[in-house]
Amino acid sequence: MATPEQVTQAVGEEHPEGTPGAAGPFLAPVPAEGETPEAELPRLIESLLFVASSPTPVEQLAQVLRVDVASIEQALTSLAASFITERRGLALQRKGAQVQLTTVPEAGPHIERFLGLDLTTKLSQAALESLAMIAYRQPVTRAQIEAIRGVNCDGVLRTLLARGLVEPVGRLEQAGRPFLYGTTFQFLQYFGLNSLEQLPSLPET
DSSP, X not given: OOOHHHXXXXXXXXXXXXXXXXXXXXXXXXXXXXXXXXXXXXXXXXXXHHHOSSOEEHHHHHHHXXXXXXXXXXXXXXXXXXXXXXXXXXEEEEETTEEEEEEOGGGHHHHHHHHTOOOOOOOOHHHHHHHHHXXXXXXXXXXHHHHHXXXXXXXXXXXXXXXXXXXXXXXXXXXXXXXXXXEOXXXXXXXXXXXXXXXXXXXXX
């Protein structure tokens, strides 16, 4: 039986330096530096988003793939469309200039059972009202929410923050510099949305 050293030497002789395989016995050849071919962008973006630990800025994708932002935007549109037409289990979720992969809403109950989680705990009416105000008016302060609802919303806001549905997105430039709140990617996931643009239109008053 050949030793590991003999196997390594044999593979090295089969792929001498400067030919495919030279990087090592089990490594694919490294592509030359330069712009990524446009046709490859959708699947490469999918791979990058799959391994990303958090929402990824579009500009970062452009830098990694060595293309301009416009090309990334076009590839994202193509990727999102393929998820729909091919009835995939993933969807592209976007908030501002950041994107991430998420599971489709239909998979929610199955994922809940698979992971042994309770992902569908209902929010109280007060929490839903406050969340709606934040979603449609963001960024907003706690005082602005309370002015509309007419009641203290400290407890409700703590609940929404703990559930990861809202987050501080800045501070208002006035006395006390109160926090401004906006919705999160988790908010989109909770309501099965791919972006804030999919929020239902408010009725005309």
